[in-house]
Amino acid sequence: MSFKAERIVATHAVLKACGLCETVRSSPSSGEAILKNDSTPVTVADFGSQALINLELMKSFNYPVMAEEEGSALQSPDYRHIKSMVLEFVNGIQPGLSEGKILAAINNSSYKGGRTGRFWTLDPIDGTKGFLRDEQYAIALALIEDGKVVLGILGCPNLPRNLEKPDAQKGCLFIAVKGGGTVTRPLDNPEERPVAVTGIDDPCRAIVCESVEPSHSSRTDSDKFREILKIESPPIRMDSQCKYGLVARGDSSIYLRIPTSSDYTEKVWDHAAGWIIVEEAGGRVTDVFGNPVDFSVGRSLESNKGIVATNGRLHNRVIAAVRTGSGMNN
Secondary structure (H helix, E strand, C coil): CCCHHHHHHHHHHHHHHHHHHHHHHCCHHHHCEEECCCCCEEEHHHHHHHHHHHHHHHHHCCCCEEECCCCHHHHCHHHHHHHHHHHHHHHHHCCCCCHHHHHHHHCCCECCCCCCCEEEEEEEEECHHHHHCCCCCEEEEEEEECCEEEEEEEEEEEEECCCCCCCCCEEEEEEEECCCCEEEEECCCCCCEEECCCCCCCHHHCCEEECCCCCCCCHHHHHHHHHHCCCCCCCEECCCCHHHHHHHCCCCCEEEECCCCCCCCCEHHHCHHHHHHHHHCCCEEECCCCCECCCCCCCECCCCCCEEEECCCCHHHHHHHHHHHHCCCC
């Protein structure tokens, strides 16, 4: 199945969300945030992005949605000003929407997942701290069918199209459909071009990317890993699933997310879109033990620990080095 209709609607939805996020990012409202129970921030842009994307999906499909954010905090008198800004920015992109419709769209997010049927999974801003720092963030949308990712789109509004020219043109989409390869395109131009992972097979020549936030991936284990494989280049540290995009288009050969604690579990929306974008570009994505990533067991990746994405050729050696450096056993 080509998922042509889903691809068209999802691409349009992510482009709308990219426009809203960049509008918010350039406004005095960019720093407005609510601190969630897990001490992570959710911003006006997170809520607005989720509203716009869910509205587009709901118009065309009846698939349930698993999304990161929920809008109950917007009903609190303490956050009335944030709710007003969300409504304003969403209507700036799509005029004429009522408060009720926008809030209902934000809250259309609680699907629990499972092994059968289709559902969307959405992170309206992956890398919210990067967004707040005016650095990297991504809008990540994927379609899962019977526990398998079949479509993924990453909107990366602040990502340089050429990492060697960081101050030149920025902003791109990565799009992948099962069996159809991965393409990239600018936000302002529909012309797509295919991308592919690097052909590097010597680990010492590899470039590693990892999270900016030390709580997301063990820096100590990453340093040991690079020492084991004699990797010479310093790591690229970047927020969000943009790192999957770097591997897919050949800017990096390895993306590591090594658990910082034994009880930490990754979330489906943090990896589904990036997973298919790397896999369809010719790479490979598993957990740190080399196990397939299982998107069928709920809202978290309960069957997996950490994430390793590579160009494929390096994968087995990377897994062995990660396990040696971290001392983890399956």
